[in-house]
Amino acid sequence: MRDIRLRSLEKYRVGGTRDKMELALPVPTSPSGKVYKYSPSPDAQPRLFLIGNAPDERNIGEDERGRMRREPGPGQTVCPYSGYIGDDDDFVHADDIEAIKKHALWLAENDLSDFVGELAKDFNRRQPRGGFISMKMEHKPRRRPKPLAIREDLLRSLECEICERQYGVYALALFCPDCGAPNVALHFRREVALIGEQIALADELDQQGKSEIAYRLMGNAHEDVLTAFEATLKSVHAQLVRTHLPDQVEKILGKKAVGNAFQNVERGRKLFAKLGIDPFDGLDEAGIKHIQLNAEKRHVLGHNLGIADDHYVSFAEDLEPGETVTLIGDDIRRFADLCLSVVARLEDSLLPAPPNDESKENSGQPDG
Ligand SMILES: [Zn+2]
Structure with a gap:
């Protein structure tokens, strides 16, 4: 056989x-x-x-190593x-x-x-x-x-x-x-690119006279910036707490501790302060104000059909209560770019610690 x-x-x-x-x-x-x-x-x-x-052969720059x-x-x-x-x-x-x-x-x-x-x-x-x-x-x-x-x-x-x-x-x-x-800025750049495409689409529809759907699409693009920004800050913050303050994870990240704090500049800042980081320190006052205004605008668009209330008017000087908030593509792009610059700066906090970190902290003197 x-x-x-x-x-x-x-x-x-x-x-x-x-x-x-x-x-x-x-x-x-x-x-x-x-x-x-x-x-x-x-x-x-x-x-x-x-x-x-x-690729079989990677081209990695020395400064990127x-x-x-x-x-x-x-x-x-x-x-x-x-x-x-x-x-x-x-x-x-x-x-x-x-x-x-x-x-x-x-x-x-x-x-x-x-x-x-x-x-x-x-x-x-x-x-x-x-x-x-x-x-x-x-x-x-x-x-x-x-x-x-x-x-x-x-x-x-x-x-x-x-x-x-x-x-x-x-x-x-x-x-x-x-x-x-760390690849978090890469991700956010991708979000910003997609948001740019949404704005272009909204502009196109507006020019065709379809202003209602254009306004909605613009509103979605605006919301997407804040959603991506909030999600990114939340993830980076949680990661840093886990690696830098492991014994406080439960206290800082526990239920209801974070909530939607990262939709708000000041509350977000407070949470990062525990890690000795200010995510907004790379921006000037005007930049921070633009982020703040747009975070408030999100609230009005999401919960008040785009009608400005007293609270929003205290941020936006050019509006009266009861007026519809404007959504301009360039403003949304600027909002997205400012958020990206915050994320790009924050990304460095995720870098691996340099090999001689400890000796540097000891005034750079070699042992002996
Ligand atoms: Zn890689």
Whole structure:
């Protein structure tokens, strides 16, 4: 009798023996070629992200190296949401393990079916012709369809500006999953670009005489700036509290402690003050005022159908109570750009600590 050969399965063999093969089967990918990853860190919310391709040779500038937390490439992965660094194996998605098992089983089933088919052929060939009794072995191969593993791309597809790794995340991620550099400004720039597109669309509709829908679209663009800004400040703040004030996490980040504080400049400032950071210190008075005014405007648009109330009028000198607040594309763009400059500055607080941080604190004198 012939030996069982698992021909299609053997194509994936990378080691071991024929009766105990070591296999390397491909992981299912999303339409854009990205692989599912699952962060092992409980601080990550959500846990799922996707990792895509990167060029074989990375062009990393010397001044950018200080922003990375690891040399990009295989070995380890960085959780984009929490910054946790672990072995690549710790980030394998359970669904992928299942999908690979199913794929291997499917290949083995087909191989066994082929093997039985060959046995039948052998048997039939060996039957004597014209004998008293004739026997024929029939084998009907039954192929199950190849198991499907569907992997979808997440809404945010990005490429790290430092190591050029492509990846996908839900909403906001703080770090590149490959080199670990803070990527929060990259994300916010993407938001600002999308908001710019919304404004252009609103302007176009307005010129076509569709002013009502144009006003709504402009309102959405305006809201998106504040939502993205609030979400970004909240994530960075939570990350810094977890890493810098670990024993106060419950007190500072507990239920109701933060709320919507980051929709308001002064309340946001107070929360960051506990970390010794003023996120707005890079802006002049006019810039801060513009952010403040637009945060108040959001409230009027969201809760008062765009009609200025007494509170809003105390911020906006050119309006009387009862008047409809204006939404001008250029103002929204300026609002978004100011928020971006705050985020870009704040990103530096997520940088890895320089290697000789402690000796520097001790007045820079070497030990001895
Ligand atoms: Zn990177």
